[in-house]
Every structure is written in structure tokens, then in C-alpha cells.
Amino acid sequence: MKRQDYKNHKKYYPPHHFIYLPLLLILGGTGVYKIWDDPQNKLIWILFSIIIFLLLYLAVMVRQHYALGNQNRIVRLEFRQRYFEIFNKRSDEVIEKLSFDQISALRFADNEEFKELLYKTLHENISGDQIKRSIKNWRPDYHRV
Known part of the structure; x- marks a missing residue:
């Protein structure tokens, strides 16, 4: 595993970040383009685009919301534990x-x-x-x- 530092500490999930999300963006762009390119089926393309953008929004928000909420709680807990181990006192005043x-x-x-x-x-x-x-x-x- 590569040594972690400031420049490489961010993490990506390839199926989500490089396949699913780009695919939704392409489909969404196609839907918006087809609204003007295919006036006979304008309503269908509007509905298609709305559905794709809702899927994109949900994909981003749901994935991040649960994972980050849990991670943030753990990071705060780790800070409290580490503070206690280093200073041998509670971190309540500091963490606020x-x-x-x-x-x-x-x-x-x-x-x-x-x-x-x-x-x-x-x-x-x-x-x-x-x-x-x-x-x-x-x-x-x-x-x-």
C-alpha cells in the first residue's frame, strides 16, 4: 500500500465515481440534448432527464450521507480517546x-x-x-x- 500524505489522502470508490456517476451524467446530458433535438418526444425526454437527475442526486447524497455521518462520529470519538491518552484528562472543553x-x-x-x-x-x-x-x-x- 502506498504511503499516505496530504496529496493522496482522498479516497475514491471506482465503480461509483468512475462508472455509475459518469454514466448518469452522460444519460442526463443526452436527455437534455434530446429535449431540443427531438421535439416530437419532448415530454418523454423531459421526464427521462428528470428521472436521471433524481437518480444522480440520490446516488450522491445517500452514499455520502450515511458513510460520512458515521465516519464523523468515529473521528470525534478517536479525538476524545487520543486527547485523553495524551493529556490524561477529558476533552469536553477543548472539543467544543x-x-x-x-x-x-x-x-x-x-x-x-x-x-x-x-x-x-x-x-x-x-x-x-x-x-x-x-x-x-x-x-x-x-x-x-
Whole structure:
């Protein structure tokens, strides 16, 4: 498995991202084109296009909604556990001051950088992307959804 870092940490699901979604986009584009190209069957092509775009919307939203909701809960839980292991105290006050974007970014830092970046995040309110760019020793997360 390739070493993970900032440039390659995003994950794609090929059947969904490179087959199903492009196919729906092509069918949707074809339907919209046929609305003007085939005026005899305009209503049929309008209905076809609406159905394809609804399928596209549902495919994107349902797939992402459940997986990301669950992943976000786990990331918050991992942050709380890691904070407790490092500082030996609860993270309730700290976690309320952080956005999910910041919490998510901090998980890629090793323990020493985690301490420094957490302090910097709390005092300078740096963004999740700034946190990720600041990480020198990237802790990979190969189990992302």
C-alpha cells in the first residue's frame, strides 16, 4: 500500500465515481440534448432527464450521507480517546472550541505534532487545511470511507 500524505489522502470508490456517476451524467446530458433535438418526444425526454437527475442526486447524497455521518462520529470519538491518552484528562472543553474540520485534520498528526497543532489551533484558530499542510510526520488513515 502506498504511503499516505496530504496529496493522496482522498479516497475514491471506482465503480461509483468512475462508472455509475459518469454514466448518469452522460444519460442526463443526452436527455437534455434530446429535449431540443427531438421535439416530437419532448415530454418523454423531459421526464427521462428528470428521472436521471433524481437518480444522480440520490446516488450522491445517500452514499455520502450515511458513510460520512458515521465516519464523523468515529473521528470525534478517536479525538476524545487520543486527547485523553495524551493529556490524561477529558476533552469536553477543548472539543467544543474546535470545528469538525479542525478535529478531522488533527488526526493526521503524530502525537508530538498533535500537541503543538492543537495549541496553535486553539489560540490562532487555523483551518483544517492549514493544519494538514503543517503536518510534518503524517499519520495515515487507510480506513476512510
